[in-house]
Amino acid sequence: MRDAAPAITGLRDVADPNKVDPIHQFHINKLIDLQIGGLDFSFTNSALFMVIVVVLTGAFLVLTTSSRGLVPSRMQSVSEMAYEFVANMLRDAAGTHGMKFFPLVFSIFMFVLVANLIGLFPYFFTVTSHIIVTFALAMLVILTVVIYGFMKHGLKFLKLFVPSGVPGLLMPLVVAIEIVSFLSRPVSLSVRLFANMLAGHITLKVFAGFVVSLGAMGGIGFAGAILPLFMAVALTGLELLVAFLQAYVFAVLTCMYLNDALHPSH
Amino acid sequence: MFVTTAFAASEGETHNAAAGETHTETGVPHGDGHSAMFPPFDSATFPSQILWLAITFGLFYLFLKNAVVPRIAGILEVRHDRIAQDLDQAARMKQEADEAIAAYEQELADARAKANQIGQEARDAAKAEADAERKETEAALDKKLADAESRIAAIKADAMKDVGAIAEETAMTLVEQLVGKATKTEIAAAVKSVNG
Numbered sequence: 001m002r003d004a005a006p007a008i009t010g011l012r013d014v015a016d017p018n019k020v021d022p023i024h025q026f027h028i029n030k031l032i033d034l035q036i037g038g039l040d041f042s043f044t045n046s047a048l049f050m051v052i053v054v055v056l057t058g059a060f061l062v063l064t065t066s067s068r069g070l071v072p073s074r075m076q077s078v079s080e081m082a083y084e085f086v087a088n089m090l091r092d093a094a095g096t097h098g099m100k101f102f103p104l105v106f107s108i109f110m111f112v113l114v115a116n117l118i119g120l121f122p123y124f125f126t127v128t129s130h131i132i133v134t135f136a137l138a139m140l141v142i143l144t145v146v147i148y149g150f151m152k153h154g155l156k157f158l159k160l161f162v163p164s165g166v167p168g169l170l171m172p173l174v175v176a177i178e179i180v181s182f183l184s185r186p187v188s189l190s191v192r193l194f195a196n197m198l199a200g201h202i203t204l205k206v207f208a209g210f211v212v213s214l215g216a217m218g219g220i221g222f223a224g225a226i227l228p229l230f231m232a233v234a235l236t237g238l239e240l241l242v243a244f245l246q247a248y249v250f251a252v253l254t255c256m257y258l259n260d261a262l263h264p265s266h
Numbered sequence: 267m268f269v270t271t272a273f274a275a276s277e278g279e280t281h282n283a284a285a286g287e288t289h290t291e292t293g294v295p296h297g298d299g300h301s302a303m304f305p306p307f308d309s310a311t312f313p314s315q316i317l318w319l320a321i322t323f324g325l326f327y328l329f330l331k332n333a334v335v336p337r338i339a340g341i342l343e344v345r346h347d348r349i350a351q352d353l354d355q356a357a358r359m360k361q362e363a364d365e366a367i368a369a370y371e372q373e374l375a376d377a378r379a380k381a382n383q384i385g386q387e388a389r390d391a392a393k394a395e396a397d398a399e400r401k402e403t404e405a406a407l408d409k410k411l412a413d414a415e416s417r418i419a420a421i422k423a424d425a426m427k428d429v430g431a432i433a434e435e436t437a438m439t440l441v442e443q444l445v446g447k448a449t450k451t452e453i454a455a456a457v458k459s460v461n462g
Contacts, residue, residue: 026305028315039313046311047318054326061334068341070348076341083338103331110330111323130306132315137323198306 022205026129026198046133049118049125057114082110086251093255094262101258104144108137109251116197116243120236128246129197134190141254142186149261160264189253196246200239207232433457 032043061082064075072080086106090098112128119126127133149157161178162171210228214221305311438453 023305028305028308028311034314040310041314041317043318044311044314046315047322050318050322054322054329058326058329058334061330062337065334065337065341068337068344070345072341080338080342083335084342103327103335106335107323107327107330111326127319130311130315132306132312133319136316136319140323194306 022202022209025125025201025205028130045125046127046130049115049127053111053115053118053127056118057110061110082106089252090255090258093252094259097262098255098258101144104141105251105254105258108141108254109247112137112193112250113244113247116247117240119197119201120239120243126197126201128193129201131190131194134194135186137193137250138186138190141189141257145257145261148258149264152261153264157261157264160260164265185253185257189250193246193250196242200235200242204232204235204239207235430454430457433460 028044028046030042030044031048034041034043060075061079064073064079067073067076069076083106086109087099087102090102090105094101115127118124119129146157149160153159161175161182163174163178166174207228211225211232214225214228434450434453434457437457438450441453
């Protein structure tokens, strides 16, 4: 019995619903240990997937446009469509002055989109399912807005918090609300993306776990596993939509916040 | 849970023994090296994630800004220019075509006018000639008519002059046959009275 044990326990590990751990996919494993000044800067699976996302996206964008075709090939069209999609988004939200931020918005959109999409592959790590990553990206946007806003407009940037046409008596209240809403932007921006990715992946994992658990029972369980299987397939489609949508939402909100930095007076 | 109790009992010992091994094998990191915390909220991983995000995203941003964006912008601009240029050329060609059509129509109108003029002249000339000929013919006919009428009048006058003599002769013959001799003067007087 001893030699058969690992295989059996391996099966039980998956078959037992208590062992199908939907949180497991979010664990961070160290690949290369790296400690600097008492802080842990190890190269982890999260870092690995950041590298994969960046290399894949960069390579795709460069290789597809390398022929510089006047009439684009299919893959070149994809790159051009992504470019024009973000360019139109930014131009609509922030005007032509906003185009100086185009590289930033384009890289944020492509990074989030590809990270979301790669996360959909089984056994792949989803970079954007960690709040610290989405929060860092959101802070990058907000700090860009604040720093650029003060650099360009000086103290006039504070007019952002003072909407015109508000009666004097209400002004303190309105200003307080504006400040709170501004401060909550990085939180809402990061939590929206993080929560969507996290919830989607947990749901997928739970339904996929049902398929395995029920299937392992044999007989009726096997038949019963069909329903969660369909669910898992449908959810994968939904997650594909969410992956794109959340990247789009993140980029659109980035554009709108950048518009505030460019034109602070309401 | 989904394994029968008997099977589970018989396997219990080996399972426990193999548990640690299995976890490392499948990479499930419960306990060792990881806090039991919900991983996204585990602040121990934050420095590493922020550092690697900064490195990867920073390089990604620089790469896109310096390599990808100028290239795609260049492609789109070249295409845009080319389309604008082609449209210009098309507009110019259209203008040329319009001019050619206008010139052609002008020529056509001229030719038509000229043709009308020639036709009109020819018609006028023909009409004048026909009129002249008709007048000449009419004049000739009138003359012939007048001649004929005068000749008829002359013949009629002659005939009328002869009518008296013929009647006298006839009457004389008739009277001689009926009653014998009659004098020429009596007859002439009788004919004259009948003639009135």
